[in-house]
Amino acid sequence: MKAKHSSVERLVKTARGQLDGVIKMIEEDRYCIDISNQILAAEAILHKANQRIITAHLKSCVVNAKPGEELDAKLKEITDVIDRMGK
Numbered sequence: 174m175k176a177k178h179s180s181v182e183r184l185v186k187t188a189r190g191q192l193d194g195v196i197k198m199i200e201e202d203r204y205c206i207d208i209s210n211q212i213l214a215a216e217a218i219l220h221k222a223n224q225r226i227i228t229a230h231l232k233s234c235v236v237n238a239k240p241g242e243e244l245d246a247k248l249k250e251i252t253d254v255i256d257r258m259g260k
Contacts, residue, residue, distance in 0.1 A: 176229035184222040191215040227254060 195211045235251060238244040 176226045181222050181225055184218050184225070188215045188218040188222070191218065223258070227251070 191211055192215050195208060195215065198208045198211060231251065235244070235247045238247040
């Protein structure tokens, strides 16, 4: 992975903490909207982490790929990921 590990790891750990909080909220039968807001916050953090990983991939792996089959494969990988992100 070419993204800054500490930055991405911090984001993912934060999301994990939020998800642990969501589980606790569910167990405590907390208000539905509060639970939903926490889930949305975790999703936003994971999205941000994924953006950093994809950006680093574009700046390193894709840019440094050899023209031809290797570059075509890298471009296919990234477009597939972008397509999945839109769903």
